[in-house]
Amino acid sequence: MQPLKASFSIVMVNYKSLELTKACLDLLSEGAQSAGVPVLVVDNYSADASVEYLRTLSWITLIEREKSAPEAGSVAHGRALDLALGKVNTEYVFLLHTDTFVHDPSIFHMMLNQCAGPREVAAVGCVEQLNRGLGRSAWRLVSRCIKHYSRCIFRALGIDAKEPKPFMETHLKSFCALWNVRLIKKHGLQFLMDDRNPGYELQDRMVTLGYKIRFISPRKMFRYLDHLQSGTVSAGGGYARNHRRVKVYNQMVKHATK
Numbered sequence: 001m002q003p004l005k006a007s008f009s010i011v012m013v014n015y016k017s018l019e020l021t022k023a024c025l026d027l028l029s030e031g032a033q034s035a036g037v038p039v040l041v042v043d044n045y046s047a048d049a050s051v052e053y054l055r056t057l058s059w060i061t062l063i064e065r066e067k068s069a070p071e072a073g074s075v076a077h078g079r080a081l082d083l084a085l086g087k088v089n090t091e092y093v094f095l096l097h098t099d100t101f102v103h104d105p106s107i108f109h110m111m112l113n114q115c116a117g118p119r120e121v122a123a124v125g126c127v128e129q130l131n132r133g134l135g136r137s138a139w140r141l142v143s144r145c146i147k148h149y150s151r152c153i154f155r156a157l158g159i160d161a162k163e164p165k166p167f168m169e170t171h172l173k174s175f176c177a178l179w180n181v182r183l184i185k186k187h188g189l190q191f192l193m194d195d196r197n198p199g200y201e202l203q204d205r206m207v208t209l210g211y212k213i214r215f216i217s218p219r220k221m222f223r224y225l226d227h228l229q230s231g232t233v234s235a236g237g238g239y240a241r242n243h244r245r246v247k248v249y250n251q252m253v254k255h256a257t258k
Contacts, residue, residue: 008092009038013080018050042080078192097175099228107224114214122206124214125172131218
């Protein structure tokens with residue numbers, strides 16, 4: 001990691017994902033410590049080996065959430081992020097998932113540079129969770145567009161159909177996203193403000209307030225890191241053993257821990 005003034009912190013949430021969390025933090029350890037970057041890890045009451053491992057790390061700030069009423073995954077994650085947000089003292093914060101493996105730490109410098117300019121930037125990130133390539137991305141957009149307008153037509157004709165969903169991704173994904181903490185706190189906002197994914201409503205509010213959101217293409221983002229989509233679900237046994245994402249999970253963890 002390039003010598004940078006610690007103008008940013010790193011926040012991640014752990015939930016029963018020992019292998020992922022260890023691989024993620026191992027990649028960050030040397031650079032974060034040498035640059036004095038605060039790393040905050042919130043454990044969502046894992047009560048397993050992953051939290052025992054986190055307790056052994058002196059270079060992170062571990063925040064252990066107490067067991068509460070059952071929460072949906074996105075709600076639990078959002079509340080954990082907001083708990084960490086209250087303890088962040090830097091101007092910026094990078095949100096990382098435990099299934100994000102940063103192989104080139106200059107990504108932090110690259111994303112911070114996106115905040116330069118006359119108009120204040122509230123957030124920087126990517127709207128896709130993996131780099132599908134031009135062909136797959138184009139097909140995905142076309143197929144989602146067809147599905148969207150088909151549902152619109154069916155509903156207009158009085159035919160029972162599901163509600164159309166936006167066919168273009170517009171919200172930053174939190175597997176690796178940079179947020180301006182100063183602006184968030186200035187307006188009394190937080191990551192979890194509705195029943196959507198944490199950060200979606202925050203992004204909408206920031207745009208309404210006139211702040212800029214910077215988007216990084218998947219092609220550029222994934223030069224610096226790997227992201228295992230739904231890695232925590234795979235780690236927690238949420239898929240069958242022969243599920244495609246479980247196979248990818250096993251391969252990527254093996255690669256990241258070499």
